[in-house]
Amino acid sequence: MGGARRAGAAPSGSSHAVVIGASMAGLLAARVLADHFRRVTVVERDRLPDQAAPRKGVPQSRHIHVLLVAGRTILQDLFPALGGELEDAGVRPIDAGQDFEWLTPAGWSPRFQADLGVLTCSRDLLDQAVRRQVETLAGVEILQETEVTGLLLDAARTTLTGVEVRRRAAAADGEAGHADPEAKRLAADLVVDAAGRTSKTPTWLEQLGFPVPEETVVSASLGYASRLYRRPAAGAQPWDCVYLQAAPPHRTRAAVIFPIEGERWIVTLGGGGGDYPPTDEAGFEAFMHSLASPIVHEALSGAEPLSPIYGYRATENRWRHYERLSRLSEGLLVLGDAACTFNPVYGQGMTTAARGALALAECLREQRRRRPDGDLTGLARRFQRSLAKVNEAPWLMATSEDVRYRTVEGTPPGRITRWMHWYLDRVTAASTHDIALRRVLLQVLHMTRPPSALFRPGNARRALLRKRPTGAPGV
Ligand SMILES: Cc1cc2nc3c(=O)[nH]c(=O)nc-3n(C[C@H](O)[C@H](O)[C@H](O)COP(=O)(O)OP(=O)(O)OC[C@H]3O[C@@H](n4cnc5c(N)ncnc54)[C@H](O)[C@@H]3O)c2cc1C
Secondary structure, eight states: OOSOOOTTOOOOSOOEEEEEOOSHHHHHHHHHHTTTOSEEEEEOSSOOOSSSOOOTTOGGGGSOOOOOHHHHHHHHHHOTTHHHHHHHTTOOEEETTTSEEEEETTEEOOOOOOOOEEEOOOHHHHHHHHHHHHHTSTTEEEEOSEEEEEEEEOTTSSBEEEEEEEEBOOOOTTSOOOBOSSOEEEEOSEEEEOOGGGOOHHHHHHHTTOOOOOEEEEBOOOEEEEEEEEOOOTTSSSOSEEEEOOBTTTBOEEEEEEEETTTEEEEEEEEOTTOOOOOSHHHHHHHHHTSSSTHHHHHHTTOOBOSOOEEEOOOOEEEEOGGGOSSOOBTEEEOGGGTEEOOGGGOOHHHHHHHHHHHHHHHHHHHHHHOTTOOOTTHHHHHHHHHHHHHHHHHHHHHHHHTTSTTOBSSOOOHHHHHHHHHHHHHHHHTTTOHHHHHHHHHHHTTSSOGGGGGSHHHHHHHHHOOOOOOOTTO
16 A cells, blocks of 8 residues: 555546544544545534544544554554654654563563553554544545434345435534434445444444445453553653553553543543443442552642543443445445454554554455456455454454453353463463563564464464573563
């Protein structure tokens, strides 16, 4: 994928694509579509803030959002000016090995230079920076305060011809906006649903007489509670980030202190298996006190809170299997959380959305090779199958960990999963001493290497023989 398309370089080919939702998946899809469509309209229900600020449609931005290294690389490739923009806003990368104080289920991780740079910014800032990049693309328009309320079909009832939209009157802070009673039609050659986990496409398809995708749901009943704090002066702590990882089924509680712009910390407490962290002051404090290490509580004692405590519980893994549908509407694609959401604790959502955008780019190029006339027949099926492949590895990583919780909703772990738990426990234990193995584990967690890297003979030997220590510097 090349860099951002310069203004004025309108591509030939199909004419108008509509994207539902201007969050991460929708913005990245718009970037890719801009290379193939003369016009791209991103329709967003919310009013988009001028500043890096939370908004109703992305309530998860109140909680920690780590962009994995693989996702960072894709974003940088799609938007070459993004890194500079974030840097100007004060964002610096920290190293996933050296700068993290990380309690794994098997003990503290060694600190070492892993060469995996993690951006220290809020989700709101990242969204704003990506949005600004998209706004510079020729032919792309973001239609704010406009809700997509339905899909439109051609007379043969096989192909989408656009969407039905309603303007939403601006809402006062904290109040719901109200929709314009008059719906309008927005014609499109392609509609991309990136409306997130509350996507209405299954309902709309049913109303139009199309089959509805099957869903696979695996829920670890995880809850988050998050709060912003003023960050003490640099160097006050011998780390940049703390992560106390849960160790299900016995240790259900987790916590992160993560630096973000504006000299702030975002602190997220997590509890799996229904052990939800409270959102009242006393409960939040008590939960913090109960963690596997006092490091979080100690770091925050005396720190100034800068926000209320926000809770979040819609964290299940949910895969809507569009790739399995016997009949798909031509001209409709579904990606991002609208197609597949993951337990957020593994931080895979934005990176998987980015990989989905790359899959879309590849499918569009292939479509153009097959149909230079701009006909989009067959694109929907090919894309949903290609996206399913993208979703496979993160799905496996998230769900196979989540089934460790005794209360998990979904299929109980089979023999292969139990064997994987046994093996990964050995990897984790060995990687508290073995830097080479820890590096591979971090690369897998940051999606720069596939999970199969952990099973390569050399790494399996390190995991199973548990040599200690490796004597590399920095341990
Ligand atoms: C608590 C939590 C923490 C997370 N932490 C991480 C993390 O650390 N790292 C990571 O990579 N990912 C994380 N994720 C996942 C990440 O937030 C999502 O994967 C990411 O936002 C991509 O989602 P999306 O763009 O598909 O949908 P969303 O972000 O949900 O956005 C959907 C957009 O569509 C709009 N919309 C919805 N319906 C309509 C409509 N009918 N018409 C017009 N607009 C509409 C909404 O207003 C919104 O803007 C986390 C998720 C949660 C819940």
